[in-house]
Amino acid sequence: MSTRYAALLRGINVGGHRKVPMAELRSVIAELGHRDVVTHLQSGNAAFTVEDAEGEAVRRALEAAIERRFGFAVDCVVRNADYLRAVVAGCPFPADALEAKQLHVTYFSGPVAPERFDGIDPAAFAPEEFRIGDRALYLYAPEGLGRSKLADALARPTVTRGLVATTRNWNTVTKLVELTSP
Template identity: 35%
Template sequence: MKTYIALLRGINVGGHKKVPMAELRELLEKSGFENVKTYIQSGNVIFQSSENEVNALEDKIKTLILDYFGFEVPVLVRTRQELLTIFNNCPFSEAKKVESYFIMLSKMPQKEVTKEASQKTYPDDEYAIINACIYLFCAKGYGRAKFNLGYFENKLNVNATARNYKTMVKLLALSEE
């Protein structure tokens, strides 16, 4: 059994796409996932599976949510090691890292679009695109950032979901084997 972290995007925000975590845990357990745990209401699921194909896990979770809750939700699945590597590869100083967001991408963006996306800058926002993650530091806070997920998704032709430093630390702790 391998430990995975599923990151759901856009659920339980402003009363839209409601996915109660208790129901999601039960749904995943009944579908063969083991040791299912969730963290906060924003769609963080730690589980174990004998499946080795991440895309198959993403598709299965998407289908389960669509069939049970009646709407589509973008799902990214990462191994604990992948999440740890993303966390450790943050290029910012420790002071900035604890205030940063980790925007995980559904796939590695092409180099030419990455270069193009990297040209855009704003005075209070710093970011680095490294592999399939964007590290974003917003001096005035994420809510006041000029960048948003839509910009990066459109420019890089990917799906994305963001987690803050504290959530990353908690997901790594919860997924320790």
């Protein structure tokens, strides 16, 4: 049985560091035996079809292949099409009424316990807001991610310790759904 996945690479092609050209990323993924490989933007988003493998095995193989090809480790979050659609459907904010730069999703490598956020006082960051989903966090940042003080607080080690976390704006979130749809 084939499954459509998206891989979200963390921390590549930022400021000229950890360069992973998308054509080479597509090649790496295809060499793993996956098909229908497409990439989106230069920030490390890929969609592809996998035969008979679950997401965690796909992630481990992809991270190892990237390190072999490029000489440095890259953390990846791999999610299937159903999960990506559920993230969009479960958005607690009025996505249709917001600009894409105002709404972001942080994808985590595993479940995120609510107590990780106990040290964050939501009122101190208003009008910015966040909501916890299933291995995802929704962030409303009306001035954009680059100006968000709440985004900085949410990236603290007390929140992310032991997890891979990578954030995408709403345009990319919905594009990943499109790229993984049959």
